Amino acid sequence: MIEPEKLSEHVERLNAELRRGLIVLVVMSQLEEKQYGYSLLKQLEEKSFSITQDTLYPMMRRLENQGYLQSDWQLDDNRPRRYYQLNEFGQAVLDALRKDWKTQLRIIEEIVR
Amino acid sequence: MIEPEKLSEHVERLNAELRRGLIVLVVMSQLEEKQYGYSLLKQLEEKSFSITQDTLYPMMRRLENQGYLQSDWQLDDNRPRRYYQLNEFGQAVLDALRKDWKTQLRIIEEIVR
Protein backbone atom coordinates (compact mmCIF):
# COMPACT_ATOMS: atom_id res chain seq x y z
CA MET A 1 0.00 0.00 0.00
CA ILE A 2 1.52 3.28 -1.17
CA GLU A 3 1.29 6.12 1.30
CA PRO A 4 -1.00 8.90 0.06
CA GLU A 5 1.35 11.83 -0.44
CA LYS A 6 0.22 15.24 -1.49
CA LEU A 7 -3.16 15.25 -3.18
CA SER A 8 -1.99 17.52 -5.97
CA GLU A 9 0.75 15.11 -7.02
CA HIS A 10 -1.77 12.34 -7.47
CA VAL A 11 -4.18 14.55 -9.32
CA GLU A 12 -1.45 15.81 -11.61
CA ARG A 13 -0.29 12.32 -12.48
CA LEU A 14 -3.81 11.15 -13.21
CA ASN A 15 -4.52 14.28 -15.16
CA ALA A 16 -1.43 13.73 -17.30
CA GLU A 17 -2.56 10.17 -17.93
CA LEU A 18 -6.00 11.45 -18.79
CA ARG A 19 -4.63 13.79 -21.43
CA ARG A 20 -2.35 11.10 -22.79
CA GLY A 21 -4.42 9.72 -25.62
CA LEU A 22 -6.13 12.99 -26.35
CA ILE A 23 -2.89 14.61 -27.41
CA VAL A 24 -2.83 12.73 -30.70
CA LEU A 25 -6.30 13.98 -31.50
CA VAL A 26 -5.31 17.52 -30.66
CA VAL A 27 -2.09 17.40 -32.66
CA MET A 28 -3.59 15.71 -35.69
CA SER A 29 -6.44 18.20 -35.75
CA GLN A 30 -3.92 21.02 -35.89
CA LEU A 31 -2.01 19.37 -38.71
CA GLU A 32 -4.83 19.70 -41.15
CA GLU A 33 -2.78 22.81 -41.83
CA LYS A 34 0.96 22.77 -42.42
CA GLN A 35 3.00 23.45 -39.31
CA TYR A 36 6.47 22.94 -37.98
CA GLY A 37 7.06 21.61 -34.49
CA TYR A 38 7.91 24.80 -32.77
CA SER A 39 5.05 26.77 -34.29
CA LEU A 40 2.60 24.10 -33.23
CA LEU A 41 4.09 24.13 -29.76
CA LYS A 42 3.49 27.85 -29.45
CA GLN A 43 0.06 27.63 -31.00
CA LEU A 44 -1.14 25.02 -28.52
CA GLU A 45 0.38 26.99 -25.68
CA GLU A 46 -1.59 29.97 -26.93
CA LYS A 47 -4.74 27.88 -26.83
CA SER A 48 -4.02 26.85 -23.23
CA PHE A 49 -3.19 23.28 -24.12
CA SER A 50 0.08 22.58 -22.39
CA ILE A 51 2.50 20.33 -24.14
CA THR A 52 6.29 20.22 -24.16
CA GLN A 53 8.90 19.60 -26.81
CA ASP A 54 9.55 16.25 -25.16
CA THR A 55 6.06 15.18 -26.03
CA LEU A 56 5.46 16.95 -29.29
CA TYR A 57 8.58 16.20 -31.31
CA PRO A 58 8.64 12.45 -30.71
CA MET A 59 4.93 12.33 -31.41
CA MET A 60 5.25 14.04 -34.77
CA ARG A 61 8.03 11.68 -35.76
CA ARG A 62 5.88 8.75 -34.73
CA LEU A 63 2.80 9.99 -36.57
CA GLU A 64 4.90 10.29 -39.68
CA ASN A 65 6.28 6.76 -39.22
CA GLN A 66 2.76 5.50 -38.84
CA GLY A 67 1.94 7.02 -42.17
CA TYR A 68 -0.37 9.85 -41.18
CA LEU A 69 1.91 12.79 -41.87
CA GLN A 70 4.04 14.00 -44.67
CA SER A 71 6.97 16.26 -43.87
CA ASP A 72 9.50 18.43 -45.67
CA TRP A 73 12.24 20.84 -44.83
CA GLN A 74 11.63 24.44 -45.73
CA LEU A 75 13.93 27.41 -45.46
CA ASP A 76 12.13 30.51 -44.30
CA ASP A 77 13.94 33.52 -42.82
CA ASN A 78 17.17 31.62 -43.47
CA ARG A 79 16.08 29.03 -40.90
CA PRO A 80 15.48 25.41 -41.74
CA ARG A 81 12.19 24.14 -40.42
CA ARG A 82 10.62 20.75 -40.74
CA TYR A 83 7.03 21.19 -41.77
CA TYR A 84 4.44 18.50 -41.14
CA GLN A 85 0.95 18.06 -42.49
CA LEU A 86 -1.67 15.32 -42.57
CA ASN A 87 -1.57 13.32 -45.74
CA GLU A 88 -4.69 11.85 -47.28
CA PHE A 89 -4.57 8.75 -45.12
CA GLY A 90 -4.02 10.79 -41.98
CA GLN A 91 -6.94 12.99 -42.83
CA ALA A 92 -9.20 9.95 -43.22
CA VAL A 93 -7.97 8.57 -39.90
CA LEU A 94 -8.57 11.90 -38.20
CA ASP A 95 -12.08 12.20 -39.59
CA ALA A 96 -13.00 8.76 -38.28
CA LEU A 97 -11.27 9.30 -34.97
CA ARG A 98 -13.03 12.60 -34.39
CA LYS A 99 -16.36 10.96 -35.04
CA ASP A 100 -15.66 8.10 -32.62
CA TRP A 101 -14.41 10.57 -30.05
CA LYS A 102 -17.63 12.55 -30.10
CA THR A 103 -19.63 9.40 -29.46
CA GLN A 104 -17.29 8.30 -26.68
CA LEU A 105 -17.44 11.71 -25.13
CA ARG A 106 -21.22 11.67 -24.82
CA ILE A 107 -21.03 8.31 -23.08
CA ILE A 108 -18.26 9.40 -20.74
CA GLU A 109 -19.95 12.66 -19.84
CA GLU A 110 -23.08 10.74 -18.97
CA ILE A 111 -21.12 8.45 -16.66
CA VAL A 112 -18.75 10.92 -15.03
CA ARG A 113 -21.30 13.70 -14.55
CA MET B 1 7.64 3.94 -42.79
CA ILE B 2 4.83 1.60 -41.79
CA GLU B 3 2.49 0.67 -44.59
CA PRO B 4 -1.00 2.11 -44.06
CA GLU B 5 -3.14 -1.00 -43.56
CA LYS B 6 -6.83 -0.92 -43.07
CA LEU B 7 -8.12 2.43 -41.91
CA SER B 8 -10.32 0.89 -39.23
CA GLU B 9 -7.38 -0.82 -37.55
CA HIS B 10 -5.59 2.47 -37.19
CA VAL B 11 -8.67 4.24 -35.94
CA GLU B 12 -9.37 1.50 -33.41
CA ARG B 13 -5.86 1.60 -32.02
CA LEU B 14 -5.93 5.37 -31.69
CA ASN B 15 -9.38 5.26 -30.20
CA ALA B 16 -8.25 2.75 -27.59
CA GLU B 17 -5.32 5.00 -26.76
CA LEU B 18 -7.69 7.93 -26.55
CA ARG B 19 -9.87 6.18 -23.99
CA ARG B 20 -6.85 5.04 -22.03
CA GLY B 21 -6.60 7.72 -19.40
CA LEU B 22 -10.31 8.36 -19.28
CA ILE B 23 -11.00 4.89 -17.95
CA VAL B 24 -9.67 5.77 -14.52
CA LEU B 25 -12.01 8.73 -14.34
CA VAL B 26 -14.93 6.58 -15.39
CA VAL B 27 -14.12 3.80 -12.95
CA MET B 28 -13.43 6.08 -10.01
CA SER B 29 -16.64 7.98 -10.62
CA GLN B 30 -18.55 4.72 -10.40
CA LEU B 31 -16.82 3.76 -7.19
CA GLU B 32 -18.34 6.57 -5.22
CA GLU B 33 -20.74 3.73 -4.58
CA LYS B 34 -19.67 0.30 -3.45
CA GLN B 35 -19.24 -2.19 -6.27
CA TYR B 36 -17.52 -5.45 -7.00
CA GLY B 37 -15.60 -5.96 -10.21
CA TYR B 38 -18.10 -7.97 -12.11
CA SER B 39 -21.04 -5.73 -11.24
CA LEU B 40 -19.11 -2.69 -12.38
CA LEU B 41 -18.18 -4.49 -15.57
CA LYS B 42 -21.83 -5.15 -16.35
CA GLN B 43 -22.88 -1.67 -15.31
CA LEU B 44 -20.43 0.01 -17.65
CA GLU B 45 -21.39 -2.35 -20.44
CA GLU B 46 -25.00 -1.31 -19.80
CA LYS B 47 -23.96 2.32 -20.16
CA SER B 48 -22.25 1.58 -23.49
CA PHE B 49 -18.77 2.03 -22.11
CA SER B 50 -16.88 -1.02 -23.26
CA ILE B 51 -14.28 -2.40 -20.95
CA THR B 52 -13.04 -5.92 -20.35
CA GLN B 53 -12.04 -7.89 -17.28
CA ASP B 54 -8.46 -7.62 -18.47
CA THR B 55 -8.63 -3.89 -18.05
CA LEU B 56 -10.95 -3.53 -15.10
CA TYR B 57 -9.58 -6.01 -12.57
CA PRO B 58 -5.94 -4.94 -12.79
CA MET B 59 -7.06 -1.33 -12.64
CA MET B 60 -9.06 -1.80 -9.46
CA ARG B 61 -6.11 -3.55 -7.83
CA ARG B 62 -3.87 -0.72 -8.87
CA LEU B 63 -6.22 1.98 -7.65
CA GLU B 64 -6.30 0.25 -4.29
CA ASN B 65 -2.51 0.03 -4.18
CA GLN B 66 -2.33 3.70 -4.97
CA GLY B 67 -4.49 4.35 -1.95
CA TYR B 68 -7.71 5.52 -3.55
CA LEU B 69 -9.89 2.52 -2.84
CA GLN B 70 -10.78 0.43 0.12
CA SER B 71 -11.90 -3.14 -0.46
CA ASP B 72 -13.43 -5.98 1.48
CA TRP B 73 -14.78 -9.42 0.82
CA GLN B 74 -18.47 -9.87 1.26
CA LEU B 75 -20.56 -13.00 1.08
CA ASP B 76 -23.85 -12.42 -0.64
CA ASP B 77 -25.93 -15.27 -2.07
CA ASN B 78 -23.24 -17.57 -0.74
CA ARG B 79 -20.77 -16.08 -3.20
CA PRO B 80 -17.66 -14.27 -2.14
CA ARG B 81 -17.28 -10.94 -3.85
CA ARG B 82 -14.60 -8.34 -3.44
CA TYR B 83 -16.25 -4.98 -3.01
CA TYR B 84 -14.40 -1.77 -3.76
CA GLN B 85 -15.23 1.81 -2.89
CA LEU B 86 -13.45 5.15 -2.93
CA ASN B 87 -11.99 6.03 0.43
CA GLU B 88 -11.77 9.60 1.64
CA PHE B 89 -8.51 10.24 -0.16
CA GLY B 90 -9.82 8.73 -3.38
CA GLN B 91 -12.91 10.88 -3.20
CA ALA B 92 -10.78 14.01 -2.82
CA VAL B 93 -8.63 12.93 -5.77
CA LEU B 94 -11.70 12.26 -7.88
CA ASP B 95 -13.25 15.62 -7.06
CA ALA B 96 -10.09 17.44 -8.11
CA LEU B 97 -9.61 15.28 -11.18
CA ARG B 98 -13.17 15.83 -12.34
CA LYS B 99 -12.72 19.56 -12.02
CA ASP B 100 -9.48 19.55 -14.01
CA TRP B 101 -11.05 17.31 -16.60
CA LYS B 102 -13.90 19.71 -17.23
CA THR B 103 -11.46 22.53 -17.83
CA GLN B 104 -9.31 20.37 -20.09
CA LEU B 105 -12.35 19.27 -22.01
CA ARG B 106 -13.40 22.80 -22.85
CA ILE B 107 -9.92 23.51 -24.17
CA ILE B 108 -9.77 20.31 -26.20
CA GLU B 109 -13.21 20.77 -27.67
CA GLU B 110 -12.23 24.24 -28.77
CA ILE B 111 -9.14 22.88 -30.51
CA VAL B 112 -10.52 19.71 -32.04
CA ARG B 113 -13.84 21.22 -33.17
Place this chain on the structure above:
DNA sequence: AACAATACTGTATGATATACAGTATAATAA
Protein backbone atom coordinates in the same frame (compact mmCIF):
# COMPACT_ATOMS: atom_id res chain seq x y z
C1' DA C 1 -23.55 -33.92 -18.20
C1' DA C 2 -21.99 -30.06 -20.64
C1' DC C 3 -21.71 -25.30 -21.14
C1' DA C 4 -22.18 -20.50 -20.19
C1' DA C 5 -22.09 -16.96 -16.83
C1' DT C 6 -20.19 -15.33 -12.73
C1' DA C 7 -16.11 -13.73 -10.16
C1' DC C 8 -11.83 -13.67 -9.22
C1' DT C 9 -6.10 -14.21 -9.12
C1' DG C 10 -1.19 -13.49 -10.95
C1' DT C 11 2.17 -12.15 -14.35
C1' DA C 12 3.70 -10.58 -19.20
C1' DT C 13 3.78 -7.46 -23.04
C1' DG C 14 3.53 -3.51 -25.98
C1' DA C 15 2.53 1.26 -26.87
C1' DT C 16 3.80 5.69 -25.88
C1' DA C 17 4.09 10.25 -22.98
C1' DT C 18 7.66 12.08 -20.93
C1' DA C 19 12.55 12.51 -19.55
C1' DC C 20 17.15 13.11 -20.61
C1' DA C 21 20.98 14.52 -23.31
C1' DG C 22 22.70 16.94 -26.98
C1' DT C 23 23.33 20.31 -31.29
C1' DA C 24 23.07 24.72 -33.55
C1' DT C 25 21.46 29.30 -35.07
C1' DA C 26 19.10 33.85 -34.26
C1' DA C 27 17.74 37.56 -31.50
C1' DT C 28 18.20 40.39 -27.61
C1' DA C 29 20.13 42.34 -23.47
C1' DA C 30 24.12 43.41 -20.48
Place this chain on the structure above:
DNA sequence: TTATTATACTGTATATCATACAGTATTGTT
Protein backbone atom coordinates in the same frame (compact mmCIF):
# COMPACT_ATOMS: atom_id res chain seq x y z
C1' DT D 1 31.37 42.46 -27.14
C1' DT D 2 29.47 38.85 -24.53
C1' DA D 3 26.00 36.40 -22.36
C1' DT D 4 21.54 34.78 -22.35
C1' DT D 5 17.18 33.49 -24.15
C1' DA D 6 14.32 31.90 -27.83
C1' DT D 7 14.09 29.15 -31.70
C1' DA D 8 14.24 24.50 -33.76
C1' DC D 9 15.62 20.35 -34.04
C1' DT D 10 17.81 15.08 -33.20
C1' DG D 11 18.38 10.47 -30.73
C1' DT D 12 17.65 7.27 -27.02
C1' DA D 13 15.90 5.83 -22.20
C1' DT D 14 12.40 5.17 -18.77
C1' DA D 15 8.01 4.54 -16.42
C1' DT D 16 3.19 3.87 -16.57
C1' DC D 17 -0.50 1.23 -17.55
C1' DA D 18 -4.26 -0.89 -20.83
C1' DT D 19 -4.54 -5.06 -22.49
C1' DA D 20 -3.21 -9.93 -23.08
C1' DC D 21 -2.53 -14.33 -21.36
C1' DA D 22 -3.15 -18.10 -18.29
C1' DG D 23 -5.45 -20.09 -14.64
C1' DT D 24 -9.08 -21.31 -10.71
C1' DA D 25 -13.63 -22.15 -8.92
C1' DT D 26 -18.57 -21.75 -8.23
C1' DT D 27 -23.36 -21.18 -9.92
C1' DG D 28 -26.89 -21.33 -13.12
C1' DT D 29 -28.91 -23.27 -17.32
C1' DT D 30 -29.82 -26.47 -21.13
